Amino acid sequence: MRKPKVVVLGAGYGGLITVTRLQKQIGANEAEITLVNKNDYHYETTWLHEASAGTLHHDRARYQIKNIIDSRVNFVKDTVVSIDKEAKKVVLKNGEIEYDYLVISLGAHPETFGIKGLKEYAFGITSIDSARQLREHIEYQFATYNTEEEKKDERLTIVVGGAGFTGIEFLGELGNRVPELCKEYDVDFNKVRIICVEAAPTALPGFDPELVDYAVNHLQKKGVEFKIGTAIKECIEDGIIVAKGDDTETIKAGTVVWAAGVRGNSVVEEAGFENMRGRVKVDEYLRVPGHDEVFIIGDCSLIINEEINRPYPPTAQIAMQQGETCAKNVAVAVRGSGEMEKFSFDNKGSVASLGENDAVGVVFGKKIVGTKASFMKKVIDNRALYMVGGPSLVLKKGKFKFL
Numbered sequence: 001m002r003k004p005k006v007v008v009l010g011a012g013y014g015g016l017i018t019v020t021r022l023q024k025q026i027g028a029n030e031a032e033i034t035l036v037n038k039n040d041y042h043y044e045t046t047w048l049h050e051a052s053a054g055t056l057h058h059d060r061a062r063y064q065i066k067n068i069i070d071s072r073v074n075f076v077k078d079t080v081v082s083i084d085k086e087a088k089k090v091v092l093k094n095g096e097i098e099y100d101y102l103v104i105s106l107g108a109h110p111e112t113f114g115i116k117g118l119k120e121y122a123f124g125i126t127s128i129d130s131a132r133q134l135r136e137h138i139e140y141q142f143a144t145y146n147t148e149e150e151k152k153d154e155r156l157t158i159v160v161g162g163a164g165f166t167g168i169e170f171l172g173e174l175g176n177r178v179p180e181l182c183k184e185y186d187v188d189f190n191k192v193r194i195i196c197v198e199a200a201p202t203a204l205p206g207f208d209p210e211l212v213d214y215a216v217n218h219l220q221k222k223g224v225e226f227k228i229g230t231a232i233k234e235c236i237e238d239g240i241i242v243a244k245g246d247d248t249e250t251i252k253a254g255t256v257v258w259a260a261g262v263r264g265n266s267v268v269e270e271a272g273f274e275n276m277r278g279r280v281k282v283d284e285y286l287r288v289p290g291h292d293e294v295f296i297i298g299d300c301s302l303i304i305n306e307e308i309n310r311p312y313p314p315t316a317q318i319a320m321q322q323g324e325t326c327a328k329n330v331a332v333a334v335r336g337s338g339e340m341e342k343f344s345f346d347n348k349g350s351v352a353s354l355g356e357n358d359a360v361g362v363v364f365g366k367k368i369v370g371t372k373a374s375f376m377k378k379v380i381d382n383r384a385l386y387m388v389g390g391p392s393l394v395l396k397k398g399k400f401k402f403l
């Protein structure tokens with residue numbers, strides 16, 4: 001008898017949780033499971049700010065997918081080009097795959113809000129490749145500074161666009177990394193500028209104001225300048241143009257990093273599913289309305305927080321919880337019996353790291369800062385590893401330097 005084909009796209013947080021649960025929940029004779037991912041490794045997206053700043057080697061933030069999945073899962077290392085939802089087929093760079101049930105967990109793409117020059121000149125914090133490139137670029141600027149007869153101080157200016165979670169966490173790492181680079185390349189720390197530009201009226205929009213103050217003060221002490229309520233109007237080859245009210249300013253910078261927003265993977269938009277910035281409003285079982293055979297989770301999905309009637313922000317936490325529910329529901333769909341589980345997000349809180357040994361957050365409704373919060377951040381990071389690969393993955397890749 002022909003077995004139903006289950007295809008999971010993307011081996012990030014959502015995809016790997018789905019597959020590791022499916023391989024336990026579905027018998028070998030019940031379905032064929034295929035996992036497609038661009039690389040043969042998974043990376044911890046939530047650790048990329050560290051790899052990008054150079055405070056953590058990028059190899060620490062990734063592991064081989066084959067060590068996580070069992071022989072029942074057919075792993076295909078390839079890039080998804082498009083999805084033909086009518087023909088129920090996925091087009092890859094090097095072939096095609098048919099499906100009966102599809103799980104889309106392809107993560108996010110940067111949202112540039114149409115700002116001119118960002119795509120061409122700004123760096124992103126999006127993958128191991130981008131992290132490696134950004135780390136090398138910053139180091140190159142420091143290494144080059146003293147080799148030039150006429151010193152170009154702007155080489156030592158790093159602009160971070162966005163004071164949301166990603167921007168703040170990256171600034172925290174820069175706060176640790178820049179003094180090291182100054183020492184290594186004989187550069188005067190006073191010549192370095194780290195500037196954060198945020199269009200919203202506050203850093204960490206939506207976060208507790210007391211914690212925002214703590215984070216901003218901490219980063220200012222490490223030398224970060226904040227330009228809050230200031231919008232990046234354009235990114236140019238050697239810097240940015242910003243505006244606050246009617247005033248515009250050009251800031252020359254050797255490095256511009258865009259960390260101010262994401263949208264769902266463009267593959268989802270191009271597939272023709274109804275979406276808002278690449279995110280599809282899925283039903284309570286995580287399926288695409290009108291396409292019961294397609295499940296979308298993680299950054300490509302949109303779930304409304306009924307309490308405030310606004311979408312939940314895309315996070316690893318929600319992606320992993322969706323992965324659990326998605327696996328259960330795919331198993332029910334494959335069997336054609338049983339009851340699907342309704343997805344409901346259990347928000348355990350969030351912690352933003354501010355570099356080594358400092359952080360701010362709300363966990364189980366309680367505010368925490370400093371070493372306590374930093375400890376909790378590492379516990380959260382280790383928990384994500386545990387959820388996917390159990391204790392052996394935690395021992396291999398976990399964070400154990402708590403102070």
Ligand SMILES: Cc1cc2nc3c(=O)[nH]c(=O)nc-3n(C[C@H](O)[C@H](O)[C@H](O)COP(=O)(O)OP(=O)(O)OC[C@H]3O[C@@H](n4cnc5c(N)ncnc54)[C@H](O)[C@@H]3O)c2cc1C
Binds near residue numbers: 105107297
């Ligand atoms: C620096 C940073 C810090 C963050 N910190 C936190 C945090 O502290 N807490 C939190 O909850 N969230 C945090 N987030 C957000 C979180 O990382 C994302 O919400 C989460 O990764 C989404 O999971 P996902 O499964 O949807 O996608 P991802 O985990 O991003 O995985 C997507 C996968 O799809 C693959 N892929 C993409 N396109 C293709 C293609 N065309 N073909 C094949 N494969 C493809 C990618 O290689 C990747 O493996 C942070 C994000 C960043 C960037």
